[in-house]
Amino acid sequence: MPLTLAEARARAALLSNVSYDVHLDLADAAGSATSEYAVRAVVRFACAEPGAGTFLELAHARDVTVDGAPASYDGRRIALDGLAATNEVVVEARVPYVTDGDGMHTFTDPADGERYVSAYCGMDVTQKVLPCFDQNDLKAPVTLSVAAPAGWTVLANGAPTAVPDGDAGGTWTFATTPPLPPAMFVMCAGPWASVRWAHAGRPFGWHARQSLAPALERDADELRRITEACFDHYARIFDEPFAYDSYDQAMVPGQNWGAMETPGCVTYRDEMLPLGRMTEGERRSRAMVIAHEMAHMWFGDLVTMTWWEDTWLQESFADYMGFRVSEDAAGVDGAFVDFTVGRKPGAYAADQRRSTHPVAAITEDVTDVDVAAGNFDAISYAKGNSVLRQLVTWLGDEPFLAGVNTYLSTHRHGNATLADFVAALDAATDRDVRGWVEAWLRTTGFDTLRVLRDEQGPYLVNEGSRPHRVRVSTYDDTLAPLDSALVDVPASPQPVRLPDAPVLVPNAGGETYARVRLDEQSWAAVVRDLASLPDDTARAVLWSTAFDLVAEGELGSSDFLGLVTRNLAREPRAAVVEAVLAWCRARLVPRHVAPPDVPAALAQLAAACESGLASEPDPEVALALTRALASTTPDTALLERWLVDRETHTGVAVDGTLRWLALHRLAGLGALDAAAIEAERVGDGTIVGELGALRALAARPHASAKAEAWARMLEDPDVSNREYTALNEGFWNPEQLELVGPYLQRYLDEAPAVAAARGQAYTHVLGRTFPAVPLSDADRDALARALDRDDLPTLLRRHWQDRYDDLVAGR
Template sequence: MSLTLAEARARAAALEVESYEIDLDLRDHAGATFGCRTVVTFTTDSPDTFLELTDATDLVVLVDGAEVPASYDGRRLHLTGLPTGVPVRVEVTASVPYVSDGDGMHRMTDPADGETYVSAYLSLDIAQRVFACFDQPDLKAEVSVSVSAPEAWTVIGNGRVLSQEPGRWAFATTPRICPSLLVVCAGPWHSVTWEHAGLPFGWHARASLAAELDRDIEELKHTTVDCYDHYAEIFDEPYPFDSYDQLFGPGHNWGAMETPGCVTYRDELLPRGRVTDDQRTRRATIIAHEMAHMWFGNLVTMRWWEDTWLNESFADYMGYRVAGAGAGFAHTLVAHEASRKPGAYDADLRRSTHPVAPLPDDVPDVDAAFGNFDSISYAKGNSCLRQLVTWLGDDAFLAGVNAHLTRHRFDNASLDDLVGSLDAASERDVAAWAEAWLRRPGFDTISVQRGEDGVPVLVREGDRPHRFTVAAYDARGVEVARRLVDVDAEPVPLAEWRGLVVVPNALGETFARLRLDAVSAGVVARRLSWFADPVTRSVLWARAFDDVRTGALDLDDYLALVGRHLARETHPALVTTVLDRTLGWVRARRAPAVRAADVGDLVAAACVEGLASGPEHRRPEPEVAHALVRGLASTTRDVDLLRAWLAAGRADEVDLDPSLRWAVVVRLARLDALDDSALEAERAADGSFAGDLGAARARAARPTAEAKSSAWEEMASPEVSNRLFEALASGLWDAERPDLCSPYVDAYLEQAPAIVGRRGQGFSLVVGRAFPGVQLSTAQRHRLADSLESDQVPSVLARLWNDHLDDLPA
């Protein structure tokens, strides 16, 4: 029953929606449902249409004040015989279920203090899980919200509070927004508020995270204000809403959601204990990303989901740009180039690849659209926009963007609209660029070739125009020159760099595979960690990830690269990325099962070397040491070392913050060195929601049939929360023990379709991302392929499973 493009177009052609008045009753927060009364006012050219509202009970429907029979199928409320050409007022009163999976009115009780929080997390096809609406992006309307809640709670919404009485909150009417941008967050939040530029601002978190919010509040305030002021400088359109709250909420399926007036974030972005520089930078880019959506997505909204990139690619690009240039976080590009861009290359090699900007008919329904919230729409789209800015020039880019935002403010727009504005602002052919870069999947290859004369030549395999920085290095990996080049059909000789190492795209301005000549590749293999620019090292590590994935680089050669350079890497984000990639995809997919232990041992040895001090090594910087300790904690077989860390509360010279302590506990459990009573003692000593999840992960990690069986039983429970499912899955799979995990690979393949069929899109993501991180047997691979051919797998899960099938080694 996913909404189709044809249905959405027909409904948008017939309807003009004026307003929603929404009244929510959250007082019975311990019950199964909450109360919702919605009044939607609209004009229609057709006497028949439908509203969406999912799993409602106690339904009462009034049309212009007169009760009518409810023609309702559990998802759609069919309206017939409506008056046409005049405003119609439809009032729907219902009870709607709370959820524990992040899709709808999510409810969570905090084990730290017993307090309950409920938050409306919406996205595609999810607004209807909270209120009756026309759930599509091109039917925007003004929204007014009132909420009844326990008197001790604070309620936060899209607008300023108009009135507040004990247990009753009313919010200012929003400008025209689409239904999925509604937000309501209610509970005993800990809040810090202030004013800036004439607007109220605030940060909010669960009461049990008050100390963490207070610890970070000055940085969070400065990041928010600096990003806000930077957007005010580069965008002509002012911030379009009347307040700016930000909230760390439990149970979020996304990293964050850009709901106007109140952005919501996963509360894992407010970690307990140490906040590393890498975490701080990533958080700042997310803050800047969500703020960009106030213009790209909220002020100007796509008509249909084929233009998801207009939201996400722009916000992703702006997030890294503004966190760096506006909020002062250095090296934001390192995280993008090292960890996110490689995922986009991976995605572009799978059968599910698609253009950054597909045609409308290529996104026939919302379930298909949901699959496009992927690395293509985010990281590749970001990379394409960075190439556009490099190719077009920043002044022309911003001039076109500003014209687009002003022309379509509080309305809907498409790729063609944006391209028209950019074309008008530049002498370059932006339409042709968009056709080459945005309308077609795949990527070009930029190779360095060298003839007998030793002159390096840049050669393009493909047909897209590229402009990027190329850099030259000596045999020690020391940069000696760089320049900006345009590479089109004709090769580009670099005669002045005869005999030098050449790295194209050294600053990552374009999106293309890199192939180095033998001279350059040899020096990179030996001297990668000596290259001074961390962005260039990120580009070169991404090249290695791509090469080992495709088989262009042998597994042993890749592991030799890790063994040689991980210990000497000085940027914490790169250390983390190499660890994650090696212990994740490479160990589970590229290495044969019999080599999985070797991969872990090699990484452990590299981490030990990186943490060592002596004539050959300097002490690593604290941020790098923290990343190396985390890598060692997840790979070492030295039980005595891990126990000593727990006893001391320190590893090497790094304090064990709660997250790092749980990493040690999970590793001891995986080594069968902690029994149930010890795990329970750790859980009780922690006493938090994160501690409960850490204990669940550790229990699932124990290498016994009983532990694996118990973990799967919890995962398959109908009421399991999204966070608990994630934690259990991360412990369950063990790449070094595929035989122990094999029965639960079978159970996962058999039962996952029914699990997600009960829970919906967001939980489909959770289940799909929990795909077994072990080598599958031949029979299991066939079972996976057969399931996907049977059409019994829900579409969102099928997309993820097909991607995993493509990632399995041949």
């Protein structure tokens, strides 16, 4: 039973002054057979209406008692009746560990057998860890103690106040936190490898699994530098001081999100700390996420949205600040270029689906937490980021930050809404912020900025309803730069005259959120020689435009592949190479290429990679091209030679990442059997090898291999989130449509029950891994019928509707 908006409003009106004193008993957790832990929570609160009743959430627990007596408990809610003006309730229970990243997640590291236990919370999830009033606007201080095994370190929102002596097990206690929304509770326990230091009068730390200690040591200076640079930058631009007594950051196993902004102890998925080589793009992305999560310490944690219609208030802001601050403070070059070509295209796609919603949704439209879960999407992140960037361009940086600081200071340690944020911005400027908000944040869709020409020369038309301030860049017919200037484009069809130049590119700096359509003359020059355009952001904008043209049916897949063939080999920026090739594999091939043409399309991508490698590119570009070549080449002898030589024919070392990409491809081509995959798994000995082996086993082009993978994916109730994803990536091979095609109906039939049993986070995994293969008209009809099911979980329905809308777009 999901929490509804009406229930949350009623409970918030009834209760106040909530606090939690929590004890978690993990003393036996080092044993891998341990399946549950004990929790004791003392919950104190005031009640505005003595005699009334309410409920605490606690999911899937057993042996639940309240004040020592059996509780009135239905598996999700504990009834609290006959409340007094002030109340103290003691709840004790036994709660299961999970492997799906949705609650008290447990992971045993195959590298050394060590076990890690971490509470990953978030919306509607904290109740899977401890009893609580699981809603944002009942923020409460938390006092935590944890009984942990010998040799373990425990991390939490508060700084530790008592630590067991030596290597003995015992109880860790932590300082009482400032008021936290329940979703922001965190606890991470295990034999962590740690790097600690002091900064700005507080303890700081980075932590990772013991088997990742070499990678942590390798990157410790970089991680510390980025952390301090971002922290000091926020301290300068925000008037409110950092509100928490410590700042730990942990690379944790099995997390579903890229990271979680839990105050005082931020958690990141530990794929961000690989033992093998990291690309510069991966390092930029990690720096951006560090800056993003740190922004949440103020925007989301210090001041928290009241209900989930204002998801954007924390996510859009943090996403914008993550890219901005990683560039401005941490010295990351080109973070917004990565965003423009890698993330922003997903926002345009999302904004054309039936599930689109305003960046700031209407409160009553977010009826419960299941509906809200669907709004953690490309609208709230990538579109919101883009819209805020346009707001700063339109409003100016100084008024923007002044409004932000008024908002934070006015609502510190409390909850707020869009109206509160708008009022703060409005007070900082004489511009019409409220009108801007109505045009940009309360509406869906996007405008089109179209370049046209007539006898007087080129002009720009806004086919939409919002004002834009954008950079228009001009080039000669060889794409050499001529000029660039900011242009105000009104929210009307009135044309804006542009300089008479052979090539014109609006939004060349990516300042706004709008579709771009060039005139025929400009687009012909782009198609001919895009790679020669010197500005990285402008190239990113134009590649993104090409993605959109394909999605809209205005550019055929063969024409797009021609664009790739002519330009990718000369593309100088690795992030653009990675984004283009990733889009081809994830979108172009499974959605826009006819099934018989898939092998030829992949071979054409492989040839483009080979051509780029032959030109001796920058090492980062070479690595991007080599990894893509490993995933697309039909040449089994080439891949086998790499594995033997431990180096590619272009001199790129074959590290663990590249090795498993090659093994996956060899398995999919039928050139690797189960025994060889098992030998590779044993030789690897890490979780990367375990997942890589699952991926390769599922990729083999044999009916028995597909049946075995399917049984593990959809029929094993204990398959973890990472295991499911790896199997899925191997299973749905667009070159094996005859083998995997019949499984689409099984996926549609079986996934709803799995989603209902496993919960919100696992449902996201099921939905995001919708079969990535070309679908026939009959397949689309089957998906349409599945969407008519009455028993389809809300969040899975959202994912499937999105896939259906993508499939019919541009037809």
